[in-house]
Amino acid sequence: VAEIKLRASESQFRSLAQAMPNQVWTAAADGLLDWFNPRVYDFSGLSPGVLDGAGWTALVHPDDLAGAVERWTQSLATGELYESEFRLRRNDGIYRWHLVRAVPIKTETGEITRWVGANTDIDDQKAAVQALADVNTSLETRVAERTKELMVAEEQLRQSHKMEAIGQLTGGIAHDFNNLMTGIISAISLVRRRLETGKTQDLDKLMSAASTSAQRAAALTHRLLAFSRQQSLDVRAVDIGELIQGMRFLLNQTLGEDIQVAVECPPTLWAGMTDANQLESAVLNLVINARDAMPAGGQLSVTMANRTLSAGDVRLESEEEPGDYVEIAVTDTGEGMSEHTLAKAFDPFFTTKPIGQGTGLGLSMVYGFVQQSGGHVRIESEVGKGTRVALYLPRAVDSTIAGPVEDHGGRGARTGGxxxxxxxxxxxxxxxxxxxxxxxxxxxxxxxxxxxxxxxxxxxxxxxxxxxxxxxxxxxxxxxxxxxxxxxxxxxxxxxxxxxxxxxxxxxxxxxxxxxxxxxxxxxxxxxxxxxxxxxx
Ligand SMILES: Nc1ncnc2c1ncn2[C@@H]1O[C@H](COP(=O)(O)OP(=O)(O)OP(=O)(O)O)[C@@H](O)[C@H]1O
Ligand SMILES: [Mg+2]
CATH class of the missing domain: 3.40.50.2300 (Response regulator)
Structure with a gap:
């Protein structure tokens, strides 16, 4: 009876397996395969018999075979479910990934009599997963490439801005120097001609013309050096309040009647570490800029204050350092600056003034001088409202303030030596x-x-x-x-x-x-x- 039952169930299983879309196979307890459904033969293109025993291994991709066999051996030894993924060769020679599973059939006493296995084609899934991984890596490399391209482009842009600035600078210097040199050279050659012919008329005038030109050339190099932060600064503790108060007369002279001037200085103002002469000329530059921005008059104030900048207050992009500073701000109610002007204001030879009225070196000199003193400059400006330029000079730690330089008079008197x-x-x-x-x-x-x-x-x-x-x-x-x-x-x-x-x-x-x-x-x-x-x- 048992024999009949077994036969019946065996033939039921076979008809079921034959109808299934999956590849199905069976193996004896010793692991040798003994039966395959038609899907296996369709797929492999091989004829019945070839795959029997260990013949199936010929279907497995050589790279995957060792793993597949090892698992199979392990399952046979332990009776555990077999599950493995490997590639099987299709009749056209193409390998496709399969999920291969097999379960043991056991007797009531737990003895393994057979194995039933099924191969499921998972190649499309695998390909999709792989494609996703590829997309990810290629996305990463593309992002990296783009970033690199952007950095190169940015660097090129910076370089071209720099070249533009240098071009502007050298062009400006060449132009100004040529004019000044022409003045000097022609004056000298005129003087020489006069001397050769024994004439003395106009000698004085020519000499002072040459010397004026030379002095202007000297002033120009001075401003350039200030801008490039290479001027030699006489840095000492300076009473800035006193220095600015001392400029009042000069300010009134410069500004004329239509501009009201206010100077505010708290009595507790710290001393600043700076070069007094350069500071004076920097403030004068700012005041002249303010005047030029108020052709119809307005208000100008020069205010001073103690400022302690914490790490949170400083603007890193302009290389500011935290610390104690003396602030000197020049504020006007003039026309203000457009964004473009504001961005370029510190560039040497950048000017919006007509030819002959501005060299465009004022702010660049102020900037260079303040930076070289260990401070920084901030500009705020609104078109139609006005401008505030603030200089921050480091507080003098050593509070001994240098007295005014004595005037020795009696020029050229010898002391000997x-x-x-x-x-x-x-x-x-x-x-x-x-x-x-x-x-x-x-x-x-x-x-x-x-x-x-x-x-x-x-x-x-x-x-x-x-x-x-x-x-x-x-x-x-x-x-x-x-x-x-x-x-x-x-x-x-x-x-x-x-x-x-x-x-x-x-x-x-x-x-x-x-x-x-x-x-x-x-x-x-x-x-x-x-x-x-x-x-x-
Ligand atoms: N207070 C201000 N209000 C409005 N615009 C200003 C002010 N200060 C400077 N600017 C703008 O910034 C530009 C550059 O100023 P900068 O002092 O460097 O040169 P400049 O005044 O044109 O010439 P220079 O000072 O050499 O005679 C000016 O031409 C002007 O457009
Ligand atoms: Mg100026």
Missing amino acids: TVLVVEDDPTVRLMVVTALNDWGYDMIQTSSAHEAIPVLRSNKQIDLLLTDVGLPSINGRQLAEIARQFRPGLRVLFMTGYAEKAAMRGQFLDAGMDLVTKPFTLDGLSEKIREVLKGGS
């Missing part, structure tokens, strides 16, 4: 030496530190070392160091065209040292020499 001159530029050296001679000093002239050192080492009388800072190989500051090894306490006066690195007064100058900034006037030089020799510095 021997000056060692070190200057590599022959023209400047000639001028300095000629002037020293006129003033009655004795002098030794050299063109480099290498020439000067033997003189310093000798026992010749030297009262002052007058040296250029920007000398080749050993610079002026280093020379002074060497000089003081042989002659402690030797007076030193530096001449400098710009502040090499940090030629801020405090770090640069020791006692008995001072500096004059090129271009200097001979009167200015003479006064400095007398000051240094007298011992006050």
Whole structure:
């Protein structure tokens, strides 16, 4: 009876399996496959018999075979459900992913008699999952590529802005200098012609024309250096309130009657660390800008205040640092600035003024000077309402405020002494030496530190070392160091065209040292020499 039952169920199973859309197979207890439904033969294109036993393994993709067999062996040993994914070769040679599962058929006593397995084609699903993964990675790479492209484009834009600014700058300088040089060169050649023919008429006029042009050229380089933050600043603790109050007369003169001026300074204003002369010229620049923005008159105020900027107050994009500052704000009720003007206001040679009225160097000079002082500038402006430009200068920690520079008068009066001159530029050296001679000093002239050192080492009388800072190989500051090894306490006066690195007064100058900034006037030089020799510095 059992035998009949088994036969009946076996034939039922086979007809069921034959009707199923899946690939179905059976295996004996030892794991050798012994029957496949027609789907398997359709799929593989193989004829019955070929797949029997271990023949099926020929259908499995070589890369997947080891895994499939290992699992199968494991299931046979433990009697656990078999489940594996691998590729099977279709009749056209293409491999497709299948999910292969098999369950053991057990007797009532738990003995495994057979295995029934089914293969389900999951290739489309797999492909979809893979495609999704591909899309993700390609999306990532595309995002990365785009970002890189954008960065390159941005860099190019920055570069082209920079080139534009440099073009504007060099164009502006070339134009202004050409004009000034024309003035100087033609005046000199006219003077020479007069001298050659023994005529003296107009000599004075020509000389002062040349000197005016030269001074304007000097002022221009000065502003450029200020902008590039390379001017040599005489930074000290300055009573800013007093300085601005001292400018009142000048302000009233500059502004005329249609503009009302108010100056506000709290009595507790801190001292600021800055160069007094440069600050004065910066404020004057702002005031002139304000005046130009109020052609029909208006109100102008210069206000000062103590400001403590915390880390949250500073604007990182403009390189501001937290700390204590003295604020000097110039506010006008003028026409204001458009966004475009505001964005470009600090650019050198950017001006909205007609040719000949503005050089466009005012704000760039103010900006450079304030940055070099360790502060920053903020502008707020609204078209039709007005503009507020605020300078933030670092608070002076050392509260000793330098008194006003004494006026020595009696220009050119000699105090006597021997000056060692070190200057590599022959023209400047000639001028300095000629002037020293006129003033009655004795002098030794050299063109480099290498020439000067033997003189310093000798026992010749030297009262002052007058040296250029920007000398080749050993610079002026280093020379002074060497000089003081042989002659402690030797007076030193530096001449400098710009502040090499940090030629801020405090770090640069020791006692008995001072500096004059090129271009200097001979009167200015003479006064400095007398000051240094007298011992006050
Ligand atoms: N207070 C202000 N109100 C309105 N616009 C201003 C003000 N200050 C500056 N600007 C604008 O910024 C531009 C640049 O100013 P900047 O001082 O650098 O040059 P400038 O005044 O044109 O020439 P310069 O100062 O060299 O004579 C001005 O041309 C003007 O358009
Ligand atoms: Mg200006």
